[in-house]
Amino acid sequence: MDLTWFIIYTLLVLVVVAFVYLCFSDGDFLLMYYSKNGKELEKMKGQVVWITGASTGIGAALAVEFAKVGSKIVISARSKEKLDQVKKKCLEAGKPQGLKEADILVLEMDMCKFSTHKPCLEAILKRFSRLDVLVNNAGKSQRARWEHIEMPVDRDMFELNVFSLVNLTRLVIPQFEKQGGGTLAVTSSMAGISGIPFSGTYCGTKHAVHGYFNSLRTEKLTSNIDVVVLCPGPVFSNLLEGAATEKEGENFGGSMGANDKRMTAERCAFLMMVAIAHKLEEAWITFFPILPMMYAYQYLPWLTRKFIRLVGPSLFQKLRDSKETVKNK
Numbered sequence: 001m002d003l004t005w006f007i008i009y010t011l012l013v014l015v016v017v018a019f020v021y022l023c024f025s026d027g028d029f030l031l032m033y034y035s036k037n038g039k040e041l042e043k044m045k046g047q048v049v050w051i052t053g054a055s056t057g058i059g060a061a062l063a064v065e066f067a068k069v070g071s072k073i074v075i076s077a078r079s080k081e082k083l084d085q086v087k088k089k090c091l092e093a094g095k096p097q098g099l100k101e102a103d104i105l106v107l108e109m110d111m112c113k114f115s116t117h118k119p120c121l122e123a124i125l126k127r128f129s130r131l132d133v134l135v136n137n138a139g140k141s142q143r144a145r146w147e148h149i150e151m152p153v154d155r156d157m158f159e160l161n162v163f164s165l166v167n168l169t170r171l172v173i174p175q176f177e178k179q180g181g182g183t184l185a186v187t188s189s190m191a192g193i194s195g196i197p198f199s200g201t202y203c204g205t206k207h208a209v210h211g212y213f214n215s216l217r218t219e220k221l222t223s224n225i226d227v228v229v230l231c232p233g234p235v236f237s238n239l240l241e242g243a244a245t246e247k248e249g250e251n252f253g254g255s256m257g258a259n260d261k262r263m264t265a266e267r268c269a270f271l272m273m274v275a276i277a278h279k280l281e282e283a284w285i286t287f288f289p290i291l292p293m294m295y296a297y298q299y300l301p302w303l304t305r306k307f308i309r310l311v312g313p314s315l316f317q318k319l320r321d322s323k324e325t326v327k328n329k
């Protein structure tokens with residue numbers, strides 16, 4: 001066997017091994033490595049972490065994960081009642097680390113009321129004198145047919161999923177610069193990487209988030225400000241309930257079934273915390289078949305598009321929701 005064939009065989013074996021590994025993983029290669037061998041989680045103890053959209057789902061679970069490692073936590077969302085419940089869970093989870101009542105700050109805040117962003121940041125600095133991590137997590141999803149989406153729906157979703165977190169981040173950056181660094185994390189989605197059917201606006205907002213935050217990362221390469229883009233696949237949460245449709249002011253109101261193929265919010269939150277602690281630039285958090293499909297989409301886009309054309313948008317949608325939530329009429 002000459003050298004060329006040896007290299008080809010070796011590469012083929014590596015690709016097959018990598019594919020098999022991906023079929024049994026729930027995150028990208030780097031994230032899986034750090035989730036098992038990472039040493040940075042203990043450094044999160046005492047750090048001040050602000051999580052937006054922390055009243056339910058992934059945000060609430062993330063607050064509990066940070067409490068477990070002893071971070072000081074700021075949780076914000078629109079419902080104080082729900083945030084108080086999350087605070088209770090954080091206190092319980094943070095007990096072994098000595099987390100106290102004063103280490104958790106609840107902020108009632110509507111992300112779309114931009115004028116409230118500054119007073120909320122000031123309240124955090126008054127309590128903790130610094131902020132180490134901002135997790136821009138608040139957001140809403142959508143189920144709709146592309147051509148039926150009314151323009152005000154597009155505008156409202158960009159207001160919440162993109163502009164509100166851009167505004168908040170612009171306020172936080174000067175504080176990070178003043179204190180010598182910080183981490184900006186944002187919850188994107190697999191819909192920020194590939195074109196997902198029946199969520200045109202949502203997909204657009206998540207792609208926009210990548211553009212904004214990747215650009216920011218490049219501008220801040222020589223500073224101590226890190227930018228982490230988190231990309232979960234399907235996760236159990238309240239997301240479908242409050243999802244937008246194609247009509248202005250309408251809620252999708254869908255629910256997730258216990259047997260749906262989704263990751264638990266707790267596992268997703270743990271992997272997000274690993275990515276944030278290790279300052280990974282982008283983290284993919286999902287499992288088979290979406291994870292290997294996303295690698296194929298990234299590295300073999302032509303072949304993957306052919307495959308998607310073959311299976312059709314409805315089947316693609318079923319992979320995401322475990323059922324056909326929008327008909328492809």
Ligand SMILES: NC(=O)c1ccc[n+]([C@@H]2O[C@H](COP(=O)([O-])OP(=O)(O)OC[C@H]3O[C@@H](n4cnc5c(N)ncnc54)[C@H](O)[C@@H]3O)[C@@H](O)[C@H]2O)c1
Pocket residue numbers: 052053054055056057058059076077078079109110111112137138139140141160187188189190231232233234235236237238239240242
């Ligand atoms: N669940 C999934 O399958 C999934 C997959 C990929 C990405 N995501 C992303 O994860 C993030 C969290 O979603 P989730 O799945 O936990 O859903 P969720 O509906 O349980 O949580 C969304 C959070 O955002 C908050 N929020 C919504 N509008 C707000 C506003 N105007 N002001 C302040 N807070 C507001 C909600 O109160 C809630 O706390 C979202 O950005 C979502 O796009 C979710």
